[in-house]
Amino acid sequence: MTTLANVKIDREFWKDYLSTQGSQLPHLDDVKDVTDRVIRVMGGNPGEMQLQGTNTFLLGTGKAIILIDTGEVRMPVWIQRLVEILKERDLYISHVLLTHWHGDHTGGVPDFIAYDATLENHIHKSHPDPGQNDIEEGQIFAVEGTTVKALFTPGHAVDHMCFLLEEQNALFTGDNVLGHEFTVVEDLTLYLQSLDIVAAQGFIIDYPAHGVEIENLPAKLKQYIRRAREKLIYSVLLDNWLNRGQNLNTKSGLSTREIVSQIYGDIPQRLLQSEIGPSTVEILRMLADTRKVDFAIQSGTQRWFINKGRQVV
Template sequence: MAVHLPHLSDVEKLSSRVIRVLGGNPGHVSSNTYIVGTGSVRILIDTGAGRRIWIENIQNVLENEKATISQAVITHWHHDHVGGIKQLLDIAPNAVIYKNLPEHGQLEINDGQIFQVEGASIKAVLCPGHTIDHTAFILEEEDVLFTGDAILGHGTAAFEDLSSYLVSLRKLRSLCRGPIYPGHGSMIQDGPSKVLEYINHRQERENQVLEILSSINFTSNTSLQNVEHRDWTSTEIVRTLYADIADGLLLSAQRVVREILRKLKIEGRVIEINETERWRLNINSMEKS
């Protein structure tokens, strides 16, 4: 079912300290980048995909604000967040680039590290899961959380590692006290509720996968002492979990289900049959619990 997304302005002042500049990348939801601070020197959060419209808008904002960028902090390595670094350095050659697990020419971000300019103190929150290097940022003066792609303005987020992602969501929940400025989509006014919604959604999906794996093959000989749970492929689980899923979304759904299965396997709650991509509930783990 298609999600109807609100229109966002290419440039919008969200508060006295934050200006959002859309990345201009194609697709139904552009990347968000944020200019933060109140003085002649500002911090940039993310750099979009490097589209011309983005860097032109960045230049226009900086000219209007009579400001420059002294440092850019990056949420994660995906191209639509790092693709504009070169263009940024063309207009702000002295800007320092910070990223968790930095690449050449970049500096490391440590958990809890503070980045400061006039009117703004930004605290780094390492939160892997969406990617291994993912980082969120708290604007301390406004209790605003910049979540990158860990939490989106619309829909749910993808992730590389579900276990890490859930730990990070719980960490963000403990720190989130106000609005969320996501890496894509609109500002989320009630940030704490949105983080909890994400946690509950992931737990619900996990429970649904376990429920499917709990299905029993009933025969005339089935008894409480002779319960037989069938094996499932990830595709079969997806087709059951998302009964009316479009073919174009199947691969994405399979990635989510496989990551759930991988987490459950690590926890000993499911068994992969001889590494054949067929999965079965681990009855022994159920008995222990």
């Protein structure tokens, strides 16, 4: 089965787009008590890819609290804000949970350890760096009034974790789902699988690592899943075209069944006809309406291929 792990993302286009959107993003307070057990502390690092900056979170209702993510390297404003909260409210951190390895989520770790060296043994991350603790799927982290469960969701990054706050049926989605627009991914196939896993859980509230809180996560996930499937289907057709040396003709196109097979492998005919096939055709038609793909009928079979004049990566 084709994994399409190397699907190219036009990051420069995305950065330009987000740069123009920056002035339209809603203001987020530097520190906010989001609920009685969730405090958001902004990382102080707004930018094209970070939106208003990295959202880091303190969880708990007692003196011991859990920290999710640590902001960016060389951003002293984040650790200053964090230390101020800890001192003002007489709190201490029992666990540091990192959603993934990207620098705007892990860069604050050295500043954090410099503040309290004992915390070096309390840092948790999937695929941990030396000296860090691993996070297992389903692992529970608990403090007074708060139970957090780890959910492995690779795709945006190979080590990406989401964290469920059981008391609120809320999810901390890291960079898998953002408060504004869409994220970029390393592995589109894994990412789509992770979105499907999250969608099946029925979480309602989302605290993303960038942007505003999402009050209707199921609706947001439908948007994300459709966008990811569009990109994945297009990438299968692009892969087929590139593998044939860009010598495009109707014979080099793929049928719906062949597209589905490359994405999902062999699936039962019933599932193909009732669910996956129709949704794939719907997306293909949408891509055809925007002239990104085209099709031809050959021997009674509709075969799809890239529109050479409208290549989109």
